[in-house]
Amino acid sequence: MKSAVIVFPGSNCDRDMQVALARITGTPPVMVWHRETDLPRVDLIAVPGGFSYGDYLRSGAMAAHSPAMTEVRKRAAAGVAVLGVCNGFQILTEAGLLPGVLMRNASLRFICRDVYLRVEDSRAPFTTRYRTGQVIRIPIAHADGNFFADAETLKRIEGEGQVAFRYCDPNGEVTAAANPNGSLGNIAGIRNRAGNVLGMMPHPERLADQLLSGIDGRAMFEGLSEALG
Amino acid sequence: MTAAAPAITPDVVKAHGLSAEEYARVLEIMGREPNITELGIFSVMWSEHCSYKSSRKWLRRLPTTAPWVICGPGENAGVIDIGDGLACVFKMESHNHPSFIEPYQGAATGVGGILRDVFTMGARPIANLNALHFGAPDHPKTRHLVGGVVAGIGGYGNCVGVPTVAGSCDFDPGYNGNILVNAMTVGIARADRIFYAAASGIGNPVVYAGSKTGRDGIHGATMASAEFDDTAEARRPTVQVGDPFTEKLLIEACLELMAEDAIIAIQDMGAAGLTSSSFEMAGKGGVGVEIDLDRVPVREDGMTPYEIMLSESQERMLMVLKPGREDIARRIFEKWELDFAVIGRLTDTGRMVLKARGAVAADLPIAPLSEAAPVYDRPTTPTPRPAVLDAAAVPAPASVMGALETLLSSPDFCSRRWIWDQYDHMVMTDTVERPGGDAAVVRIHGTGRGLAVTTDCNPHYCGAHPKTGGAQAVAESWRNLTAVGARPLAITDNMNFGNPERPEIMGQFADCIEGIREACLALDFPVVSGNVSFYNETNGKGILPTPTIGAIGLIDDLSRRTSVPFKAAGEDIVLIGATMGHLGCSAYLRELHGRRDGAPPPVDLAAERANGDFVRGEIVSGAVTACHDLSDGGLLVAAAEMAMASGLGATLTPPPGAPALHAFAFGEDQGRYLVTTADGPALVSRAEKAGIPATVLGRTGGAELTLKGAGTISVVQLKAAFEGWLPAYMGDGVA
Numbered sequence: 020m021k022s023a024v025i026v027f028p029g030s031n032c033d034r035d036m037q038v039a040l041a042r043i044t045g046t047p048p049v050m051v052w053h054r055e056t057d058l059p060r061v062d063l064i065a066v067p068g069g070f071s072y073g074d075y076l077r078s079g080a081m082a083a084h085s086p087a088m089t090e091v092r093k094r095a096a097a098g099v100a101v102l103g104v105c106n107g108f109q110i111l112t113e114a115g116l117l118p119g120v121l122m123r124n125a126s127l128r129f130i131c132r133d134v135y136l137r138v139e140d141s142r143a144p145f146t147t148r149y150r151t152g153q154v155i156r157i158p159i160a161h162a163d164g165n166f167f168a169d170a171e172t173l174k175r176i177e178g179e180g181q182v183a184f185r186y187c188d189p190n191g192e193v194t195a196a197a198n199p200n201g202s203l204g205n206i207a208g209i210r211n212r213a214g215n216v217l218g219m220m221p222h223p224e225r226l227a228d229q230l231l232s233g234i235d236g237r238a239m240f241e242g243l244s245e246a247l248g
Numbered sequence: 249m250t251a252a253a254p255a256i257t258p259d260v261v262k263a264h265g266l267s268a269e270e271y272a273r274v275l276e277i278m279g280r281e282p283n284i285t286e287l288g289i290f291s292v293m294w295s296e297h298c299s300y301k302s303s304r305k306w307l308r309r310l311p312t313t314a315p316w317v318i319c320g321p322g323e324n325a326g327v328i329d330i331g332d333g334l335a336c337v338f339k340m341e342s343h344n345h346p347s348f349i350e351p352y353q354g355a356a357t358g359v360g361g362i363l364r365d366v367f368t369m370g371a372r373p374i375a376n377l378n379a380l381h382f383g384a385p386d387h388p389k390t391r392h393l394v395g396g397v398v399a400g401i402g403g404y405g406n407c408v409g410v411p412t413v414a415g416s417c418d419f420d421p422g423y424n425g426n427i428l429v430n431a432m433t434v435g436i437a438r439a440d441r442i443f444y445a446a447a448s449g450i451g452n453p454v455v456y457a458g459s460k461t462g463r464d465g466i467h468g469a470t471m472a473s474a475e476f477d478d479t480a481e482a483r484r485p486t487v488q489v490g491d492p493f494t495e496k497l498l499i500e501a502c503l504e505l506m507a508e509d510a511i512i513a514i515q516d517m518g519a520a521g522l523t524s525s526s527f528e529m530a531g532k533g534g535v536g537v538e539i540d541l542d543r544v545p546v547r548e549d550g551m552t553p554y555e556i557m558l559s560e561s562q563e564r565m566l567m568v569l570k571p572g573r574e575d576i577a578r579r580i581f582e583k584w585e586l587d588f589a590v591i592g593r594l595t596d597t598g599r600m601v602l603k604a605r606g607a608v609a610a611d612l613p614i615a616p617l618s619e620a621a622p623v624y625d626r627p628t629t630p631t632p633r634p635a636v637l638d639a640a641a642v643p644a645p646a647s648v649m650g651a652l653e654t655l656l657s658s659p660d661f662c663s664r665r666w667i668w669d670q671y672d673h674m675v676m677t678d679t680v681e682r683p684g685g686d687a688a689v690v691r692i693h694g695t696g697r698g699l700a701v702t703t704d705c706n707p708h709y710c711g712a713h714p715k716t717g718g719a720q721a722v723a724e725s726w727r728n729l730t731a732v733g734a735r736p737l738a739i740t741d742n743m744n745f746g747n748p749e750r751p752e753i754m755g756q757f758a759d760c761i762e763g764i765r766e767a768c769l770a771l772d773f774p775v776v777s778g779n780v781s782f783y784n785e786t787n788g789k790g791i792l793p794t795p796t797i798g799a800i801g802l803i804d805d806l807s808r809r810t811s812v813p814f815k816a817a818g819e820d821i822v823l824i825g826a827t828m829g830h831l832g833c834s835a836y837l838r839e840l841h842g843r844r845d846g847a848p849p850p851v852d853l854a855a856e857r858a859n860g861d862f863v864r865g866e867i868v869s870g871a872v873t874a875c876h877d878l879s880d881g882g883l884l885v886a887a888a889e890m891a892m893a894s895g896l897g898a899t900l901t902p903p904p905g906a907p908a909l910h911a912f913a914f915g916e917d918q919g920r921y922l923v924t925t926a927d928g929p930a931l932v933s934r935a936e937k938a939g940i941p942a943t944v945l946g947r948t949g950g951a952e953l954t955l956k957g958a959g960t961i962s963v964v965q966l967k968a969a970f971e972g973w974l975p976a977y978m979g980d981g982v983a
Contacts, residue, residue: 073492129406225674225677
């Protein structure tokens with residue numbers, strides 16, 4: 020599988036994504052500077068976490084208008100897999116590639132900790148290596164992860180099975196106490212209707228290495244590698 | 249200067265913090281009356297902060313060398329060799345006064361400043377730490393300060409993308425009027441590519457990069473002086489405002505440029521901004537410098553030379569480039585959308601000449617200004633020696649397990665999760681041991697080796713007996729590194745004290761230094777960088793003496809390390825080190841009896857070293873499964889922490905000849921560890937052969953913590969007590 024990681028001014032999980040992709044897929048990703056208008060031909064485009072443009076204006080708002088994102092939009096429309104993690108998820112919603120918005124956490128504070136996620140299905144290409152209903156432990160690290168969508172949009176997201184991950188307790192129960200940021204429906208990650216674009220607040224690339232106290236994120240990259248060749 | 253340049257009256261001199269004697273020296277060096285810009289430059293260069301005039305005499309006593317030290321104190325940060333061609337660059341610095349005035353920005357810019365000190369030397373920052381001391385929880389300002397400082401540290405570090413992996417935090421009325429915010433950054437560089445501040449090469453370009461210069465942080469005391477400026481309102485210095493986004497760009501741009509063969513010298517603009525950075529570079533290189541202030545990127549029109557030179561705007565760097573390399577540098581800084589300007593040249597005059605609007609705005613000799621900087625041998629009065637407290641005279645609690653629960657739910661011992669949850673401690677995906685242990689462990693990227701990092705100081709010990717307290721802070725940091733299996737290498741010290749003009753404060757300082765010195769020598773643990781913060785004092789009352797120690801150790805094989813949680817049921821628990829039941833200055837005395845008397849526990853450095861070397865050997869050999877250093881709170885608190893971290897209980901039995909139960913449980917004797925191992929008697933017999941005190945105390949297992957003779961408490965109950973206080977204090981219902 021060939022992949023690319025888009026790098027914005029203020030991205031800070033770009034190297035983490037690079038390391039995870041290189042180690043797990045066996046092929047180092049191409050690192051693409053946000054001003055590039057010519058993306059390499061790849062099977063997966065990753066939009067990494069961080070604070071693109073310092074979160075000024077609104078998280079992800081300015082990055083969504085960068086030249087590279089114009090290309091990402093075209094590739095996504097052509098069916099290329101696009102993964103947005105944390106700030107990457109925020110950018111994908113701002114770019115109109117995913118529905119909804121990520122608002123300030125209900126606690127109004129930045130939160131960095133491991134959370135449990137229930138995998139809602141095991142559709143290609145992102146979650147093929149997970150079982151439907153599987154509970155995985157993945158860290159979050161964000162101030163703006165409170166997923167919100169208007170009632171109609173939410174109904175559509177839920178109705179069409181676009182929810183990929185929900186915050187849950189260690190037993191897989193989706194409870195208010197297990198919701199770290201106030202997200203509607205405990206939504207931690209969603210897909211577009213076509214299923215080739217996924218955005219999620221938790222960081223799978225952070226727990227993909229046994230030395231770092233867990234490898235539940237690893238299966239996402241293994242699944243992508245398998246599904247996308 | 250404009251026609252309105254103020255006259256240099258005795259009041260203006262005084263407002264610049266210069267004594268009559270110091271001003272006489274200024275006149276002698278200048279050979280004439282200085283103008284206001286020149287006076288401002290003298291004022292900041294000779295300030296306590298920049299000149300270390302009260303502390304220098306004592307700092308010289310600290311051991312600063314070892315075969316692995318590449319660069320000791322005097323540069324932006326200390327540098328040590330960590331093998332494989334790599335170096336670790338680190339330093340700790342205080343941002344106490346600004347954090348009290350404006351906690352969010354004060355703490356944030358503290359983090360920004362220390363990050364710059366490290367990447368200025370060519371290192372990529374890989375970890376941030378901090379040490380925080382707040383006033384009493386019931387003081388009206390404390391909650392606001394805790395919230396603001398923690399948010400500020402997180403706000404800056406999270407955005408920059410450097411994990412905040414460890415720290416310490418405590419509360420004491422002694423900090424009601426002066427909180428302490430000490431921030432530390434650790435970075436990694438190639439050992440053959442360290443960048444220094446010494447400028448060289450007459451004619452070489454002096455380059456400014458980063459943020460624009462604004463009117464923030466300008467030398468506050470002076471600017472409030474009405475007779476010197478009747479437009480004071482417009483020029484009033486504001487609190488410095490940090491921009492972590494720009495800092496992130498600056499890190500990437502500087503590291504990218506450092507990979508090119510372009511930089512001769514580089515210095516960040518920290519305290520005293522352009523003044524101290526340019527003096528430092530020229531002074532260290534023995535050259536002169538000419539700067540055209542009209543070329544300095546500024547945020548607003550009409551800034552005077554005085555303002556430009558004394559601004560403390562953040563996220564700015566000064567560099568001397570190799571001739572002809574300006575274009576490469578400009579391209580890199582423009583790519584990162586940062587300001588870049590050639591603002592001057594090096595000269596052979598030995599003078600700093602500043603030009604503005606075609607005229608000379610200041611002209612000062614560089615070497616005499618640094619060489620003639622005042623150095624004071626301030627009088628010292630030793631702290632009265634406290635009486636050693638007889639443990640038998642300290643009342644036992646109604647219930648030892650109840651006392652444990654009280655301690656664990658107290659402000660100083662409860663969980664700091666509420667704090668570190670707000671710090672991104674995992675970004676860079678090398679945080680092997682997260683916050684909450686004895687030391688955090690960060691992998692050296694792309695290797696199987698790691699750095700252990702910690703910050704430590706017990707101000708209660710330092711207040712009662714500064715020399716013991718100083719030695720204990722070093723010993724505890726060494727012990728914390730050892731407890732994770734690391735070889736301790738070096739420290740940075742952040743000396744926080746009251747007003748040095750008071751002999752009793754200077755006495756605390758001198759004695760703490762002496763204690764640090766003895767511990768560093770005994771433990772082969774040199775000081776490679778540091779910072780002094782005096783005048784942490786309000787209405788004549790100083791803070792507790794607080795020499796914070798930041799320490800670095802190396803783990804050669806990350807698969808051979810330990811951590812605090814119990815790992816399995818049925819393992820033996822072994823206590824290493826001698827237990828006398830010392831309760832003077834203890835947490836038990838403070839929290840259970842409201843007393844702060846007695847002498848701190850003695851620090852036996854030879855035993856400290858022998859015990860630690862033995863424990864490290866056992867960890868590296870694989871015999872030890874969990875390890876925790878015993879510090880304030882004593883043995884039972886440490887055992888409870890191991891239980892809570894794992895959810896697994898334990899049963900402990902005091903050995904024959906142990907002191908009274910409460911002294912055994914809560915005594916703070918130094919040089920001790922609790923370890924778990926599959927075969928306790930075998931470990932004890934190895935210890936005996938090495939002459940190390942060791943006793944099997946009990947075994948892990950179950951869901952309760954039991955101390956024979958004292959009772960039982962469930963780990964769940966302990967955890968509830970431990971996790972509850974801080975979120976409740978900060979006003980959180982849940983999580």
